[in-house]
Amino acid sequence: MINRNTTGFISPSNVLITSISRKVPLLQSIKAAMAKISLNMKLYGGDNDRSVIAKHFVDSFWEMPRISHLDIEELISYCKKNRIRFIIPTRDGELKYFSSNRDKLKRLGIYVMVSPLSYIEICLDKLNFFSSLRKHGIPVIPTFLCIEDSRENMKYVVKERFGAGSQTLGKSLTSTQALNHAKDLKEPIFQPMIEGTEYSIDIYVDINGRSKGVISRTRDKIVDGESQITTIKNMPELEKLCSNAAEKLGLYGHVIFQVIIDQYNEFHIIECNPRFGGASTLSVAAGLDSFYWFLLESMGENLDHYPFIQNEKVSTMVRHPQDYIY
Template sequence: MSNVLITCAGKRVSLVRSFKTELKLIFSDSKVYTTDSAPEKSAACRVSDGYFKVPPVTHNNYIDDLLQIAIENNIKLIIPTIDPELLVLSQNIDLFKKHHVEILISDYENIKTLINKRLTNDFFKKLEINYAKEFDKNNFTLPLYIKPIDGSRSIDNHIVKQESELTSYHFSNEKLLFFEYLEHQYFTEYTIDMYFDRNNKLKCLVPRERLEVRAGEVSKAITRRAWFLDNIATKFAHIPGLRGCISIQIFVNNETTVIYGIEINPRFSGGFPLSYLAGANFPKWIIQEYLLGKTKIPYYDNWEENLMMLRYDDEILIHNYVEKKTKFIGF
């Protein structure tokens, strides 16, 4: 049995369901498990085949607990979903491989670069992609976009258009970086979901125009076969160390068509379900590569163009809920 584990599942119900669908088409008896620090209150955990409670990724026992779960439950593939776990998991790829467990993750050096907003700009520079200029805190030009060097989900991001809006917090917090602000009305924003095979070759990319965002995650979007598709595909054709799903956020100037790289997330993006439903079957390719040992994934470009996704809140009801205090909870 080849089971899959999606970590820090949270609200990623669509991602869990996509892996359940694709896994059972290939391994009818296999299961998709999930972890979370509060799994009983996680919607994604509740729709998975079973879930386990783990400590926060910063806890000393996180890796040991995760490895124990994998060994005891015939888990052969781990899918990380949030930035804070990427560094520690990338440092432990070989440890898990010794126990015949694969982690869908890029190598440590790439992770270290891409979760750092300043180093990500260096990455864009090497690929000859423009990026928002970073200012020194003692020498800047308004308006500003301020964000943490290692931030995600738009937490602690600030748009500053007047000097009176700046506070001592912005200057004293060493994690906050000052960037030039790209005014949204002059740009179109895209996220590009990319799939890199085990040989670090790009096999698919789907640009999604971001129409509306909530808490840093897209709530309305549409797939676009944009003019820059071939250009981006050429630049990212082979990036040593990149594996699995990589999502890139770019701004395109509506008049000059200049592309600005904003950030790169070396994991599944929150809006990936749209790419999957458009036909970019990353879960299937992952299962083929990491569980079936398929050595060649063909390039795929036949995804549905102009497919719009409109997200809404739904409910998962748990009847007679009683808090459980056990360390691991599976079913």
């Protein structure tokens, strides 16, 4: 619990989480961070679907317009009315909106946990992401707009160039199969199929562009692109690599790198999600206190006074449905 307020915020200063959907564990992690700041803070949740499950786990629900229809002045008005000083977007499709408006919001005393726009655009464009990391000599999986259909001995992954889109992913395809699969995609890109162990690396990058803390974990069971079972495995070399990549990319806040380690123990960075992920709550439980650190930084606190200490007792998380009765 901090002992001072260095920002002059009107008390209480509340938090808005957007696209809450069914992200109940995320909301619970944010509530825990808020409790360290003030017991008077309220959690607001926004979504364009009024029937979302997570609305039952916030103090107040806002049926938001779709992000493409949300005028920035409407957002500012809502934040002022409800004394919201912190915003945490949770969906890829809204990151560019909040990033492009983050400076305007900051001038009004409203802080968003999101990276600068140019760096968001790099992460959301898989071809640009590949080119950017390659320039820095960082091992990133090769990514191309086209392939030669005669290379039948190689297997490919085909996916959309922009966004997540795990449901349209094609894996372990021959060149002919890959080219056919690509016909059903809007802007396909091709990558070589690499077998190995999949890792997620959670990182918090502070306001000065330095990695505050990092935790790596195996993706033991994956459903629809997200880890249903994930286990922490300390990998100093991998953690250093991804921390360096995050800093080179100019990111801010909580980010996640997806990496494959092949049979030769070589690293292949697949992508970076510049936001909090579905299974990142394990890393928070293990000491990567991203939400708390974001709130502290937004209030003018120096994070050097809040060291990252990993909880070695936390190791595995299994995501599962749970009844909520009230």
